Amino acid sequence: MNNPKSRPDKKSEQMINISRFFNQDGSERIKKTLPLVPLRDMVLFPFVTTSVFVGREKSIKSLSEAMAVDKRIFLTTQRDPEVLTPTIQDIFQVGTEAKITQLLRLPDGTVKALVEGCQRGKILKLSDEKGFLTVDYILAEEKSMPETVVKAALRTVLEAFEHYSTLSNAVSKSFFKNLEVLEKDPSRYADAIAAQLPFKVSDKQKLLECEDIEERFFLLLQLIEQETEVFNMSQKIKGRVKEQMERLQKRHYLTEQMRAIKKEMGEDGESGEFADGKSRRNTGP
Numbered sequence: 001m002n003n004p005k006s007r008p009d010k011k012s013e014q015m016i017n018i019s020r021f022f023n024q025d026g027s028e029r030i031k032k033t034l035p036l037v038p039l040r041d042m043v044l045f046p047f048v049t050t051s052v053f054v055g056r057e058k059s060i061k062s063l064s065e066a067m068a069v070d071k072r073i074f075l076t077t078q079r080d081p082e083v084l085t086p087t088i089q090d091i092f093q094v095g096t097e098a099k100i101t102q103l104l105r106l107p108d109g110t111v112k113a114l115v116e117g118c119q120r121g122k123i124l125k126l127s128d129e130k131g132f133l134t135v136d137y138i139l140a141e142e143k144s145m146p147e148t149v150v151k152a153a154l155r156t157v158l159e160a161f162e163h164y165s166t167l168s169n170a171v172s173k174s175f176f177k178n179l180e181v182l183e184k185d186p187s188r189y190a191d192a193i194a195a196q197l198p199f200k201v202s203d204k205q206k207l208l209e210c211e212d213i214e215e216r217f218f219l220l221l222q223l224i225e226q227e228t229e230v231f232n233m234s235q236k237i238k239g240r241v242k243e244q245m246e247r248l249q250k251r252h253y254l255t256e257q258m259r260a261i262k263k264e265m266g267e268d269g270e271s272g273e274f275a276d277g278k279s280r281r282n283t284g285p
Contacts, residue, residue, distance in 0.1 A: 029138050031124065034074040034097065035062035036133040037113075040081035043204035044096045045191035046117040055110040056084070061132035063103060063113055071100040073113075074121060074135050077205055088126040094140065094209040097121050120208065143212040145186055153217040154183060160224040161193050168231055171196055190216050199223055 037052065037059045044050060052075070054060055066073040076095025083090045102114035120140035127134045145153060158179075165171035175196065182189040194207045203223055210216040 031136055031138055032097070032121075033134055033136050034072055035065045036074050036076070036126070036135045037062050038086045038091050038133070039075055039077045041201055043077050043201060043208055044075050044098060044115065044117045045195050045204075045208060046096055046119055047188050048191065048195045049101070049114065049116045050195075052113045052115055053110055054113060058085075058128075058132045060111050062134075063100065063111060065132055066100055067103060072118075073098050073100055073115065074123075074137060075115065075117075076123065076135075077201060088123070091123070091126070092205055092209070093123050094205075095121055095123060095135075095137075096208070097137075097139070120211075140211050142187055143214075145214045145217070149214055150186055153214065154186065154189060157190070157193065157217055157221050157224070160221055160228070161197075164197070164224055164228045164231065167228065167235075170198075186217070187213050190220050193224075194220055197224065197227060199227065 037054060039052065042050075042052075044052075054063060062073065074095055075098050076091050076093075078086050078091055080090060096117045097119045098115040098117050100113055100115055102112075104112045106112055120142075121137040122140055123135045123137045125136040127136075161171075162176075179189065179192060182192055190207070190213065194204060199207075207216055207219060207223075210219060
């Protein structure tokens, strides 16, 4: 009979590896290791919950490994979504440590994972062992905003965001109520708004990588204003196209109406009855 003590504990083998090291200023940093799932065409912000659909075998195994321990996973975005087997050069260095809240295998073999972002992280090393990807990373160090700037930054971004949401009607009223709770945490406040907007992946990645919260607010404001301008231009173009289509439809309707009238009146504009009578008179008995 095998001695239970001699058998390695599967769970202990998969525990998060944490090793401490120090910055140049002497402050302590913590290096972590977690399974990795590279994302395609999306960026996950901390404290944002979203669904991730996973189809690659290594990514599915990463989810399984995470579920077997403490449901923690690291998510970062691929530079090129078409790359099937990403290396360290194919992924962005800054990603998000997340917690898996639900896992569902779909009939087509893909896995739907409901994840909640926790913290920004910087990747130090990517490993491909045991059939799945893992990363060594450290948590990002955010630079807080001066108290004198916080109120003005929140108000300015909120006004721009409200203006965009009024035009686009794309943000629910309940979101704004939830946003009020985050005013004491500017970092979460900015991330929550960024996650609601249809920015390009590259722009969302810039926001994720921005550790200086004041700079993040400036960038967020700039992106909201750009998105508002794009939306306005899009609406103008749609309006012009609609007017042109209406004119064409009206012209087509009038043309078809004239054809119908001519058909009823005959080719020379006379009614069928009058034309028949005239024909009989010319031919005689």
